[in-house]
Amino acid sequence: MLCENPRRRTGLTTLFQGFVAEALRQFPGVNWLLFAGPEQPWEIADPRVEVVRTFPANDRRVARLWADHFRVAPEARRRGAAALLTVGFVPVRSAGLPVVMHVFTLHHLRSGGGLGALYRRAAVARGLRRAALVIANSQWTAAHLTPRGKMIVSPEGLRHEEFRPDGPAGGDGLPPRYLLWAANFYPYKRAELALAAYARLAPDLRAQFPLVLVGGDWDGGRARAQACAHALGVAGDTRFLGWIDDAALPALYRGARAHVLPTAEETFGKSVTEAMACGCPCVLQDLPVLREVAEGAACLVDFTDTAAAGEALRRICTDDALAAERRAAGLRRAAEFSYARLARERVTAILETLKLTP
Numbered sequence: 001m002l003c004e005n006p007r008r009r010t011g012l013t014t015l016f017q018g019f020v021a022e023a024l025r026q027f028p029g030v031n032w033l034l035f036a037g038p039e040q041p042w043e044i045a046d047p048r049v050e051v052v053r054t055f056p057a058n059d060r061r062v063a064r065l066w067a068d069h070f071r072v073a074p075e076a077r078r079r080g081a082a083a084l085l086t087v088g089f090v091p092v093r094s095a096g097l098p099v100v101m102h103v104f105t106l107h108h109l110r111s112g113g114g115l116g117a118l119y120r121r122a123a124v125a126r127g128l129r130r131a132a133l134v135i136a137n138s139q140w141t142a143a144h145l146t147p148r149g150k151m152i153v154s155p156e157g158l159r160h161e162e163f164r165p166d167g168p169a170g171g172d173g174l175p176p177r178y179l180l181w182a183a184n185f186y187p188y189k190r191a192e193l194a195l196a197a198y199a200r201l202a203p204d205l206r207a208q209f210p211l212v213l214v215g216g217d218w219d220g221g222r223a224r225a226q227a228c229a230h231a232l233g234v235a236g237d238t239r240f241l242g243w244i245d246d247a248a249l250p251a252l253y254r255g256a257r258a259h260v261l262p263t264a265e266e267t268f269g270k271s272v273t274e275a276m277a278c279g280c281p282c283v284l285q286d287l288p289v290l291r292e293v294a295e296g297a298a299c300l301v302d303f304t305d306t307a308a309a310g311e312a313l314r315r316i317c318t319d320d321a322l323a324a325e326r327r328a329a330g331l332r333r334a335a336e337f338s339y340a341r342l343a344r345e346r347v348t349a350i351l352e353t354l355k356l357t358p
Helices: 011-026 061-078 115-130 139-143 191-199 203-208 221-232 246-255 270-277 288-294 306-318 320-334 339-354
Strands: 032-035 049-052 084-087 099-103 133-136 150-153 179-182 211-214 238-242 258-261 282-285 299-301
Touching: 011 032, 011 339, 032 061, 061 084, 099 115, 099 339, 133 139, 133 339, 139 150, 139 288, 150 339, 179 191, 179 246, 179 270, 191 211, 191 221, 191 258, 191 306, 203 306, 211 246, 221 238, 246 270, 258 270, 258 306, 270 282, 270 288, 270 320, 282 288, 282 306, 288 299, 299 306, 306 320
Parallel strands: 032 049, 084 099, 099 133, 133 150, 179 211, 179 258, 211 238, 258 282, 282 299
Antiparallel strands: none
């Protein structure tokens, strides 16, 4: 949790909350020491979880990196930790503690970039050489990693008590039917391609199925998407809701005709499992990792082929049998992902690798 900016929440919040909650239940002999920034939300109150809030989060990046590499490990050892769990790095100063490194992105493989990109490349490369265990979130991710030690593949978790097909659907002010784009406005999520495919629909079909876009802004991405909607002539059929509370997301999935994801890259695709669990069919960019996650339950298309992507949207909007089939297949596939599975796989591997006894 140390690495997350409290003013720009990402999937790490949900991941670690679910991970720790399930691990507490399944592994009563394992305690948790959590390093979080002073403002980082944390919901779990348990005597086996100690939260340390005297270290900076990612809103103070230089101070956070210094803490990551030089301050946290000695403090963790002083407080009795047996191992460190990190995301994407092994500390320069590990204080003799073995390190388990999660890898959730492959951004370190991108060429170019500034100092941040150089750091990511160096940190992941060093981590792959030194980590006692590497945890990848998909086979696709694992295929791009070459750790010196042990590696396991453990898919991301899903809160089925929240993401389920029954319950309220839609949201305040939304029409009864719509298409849903749900992601932060990062460039690689390619909101503009979703809009270009949507623009290929006939005007009467767009009127029946507005395109709803939800997610946090990133470096002006939302403004660019809105400008694109105006340029394509579909601004009147789109709704930009901005960042929404996590609790409102399941209802948005349940009310949507389909979840539209034209992303250029993923290492898992968390929104895909969330949508499927809510009974929302998915129209996805045809990427190997999304094929792996959806496993035949989604409609796959190359969104750079605007005509083909538009046809995929038209079919999911007009073919009730197709939508019903994808909905049923998605529910079956989503049942295979859970935080219970995640905690069981990851904690078991950690204990076995490090020869620890809970």
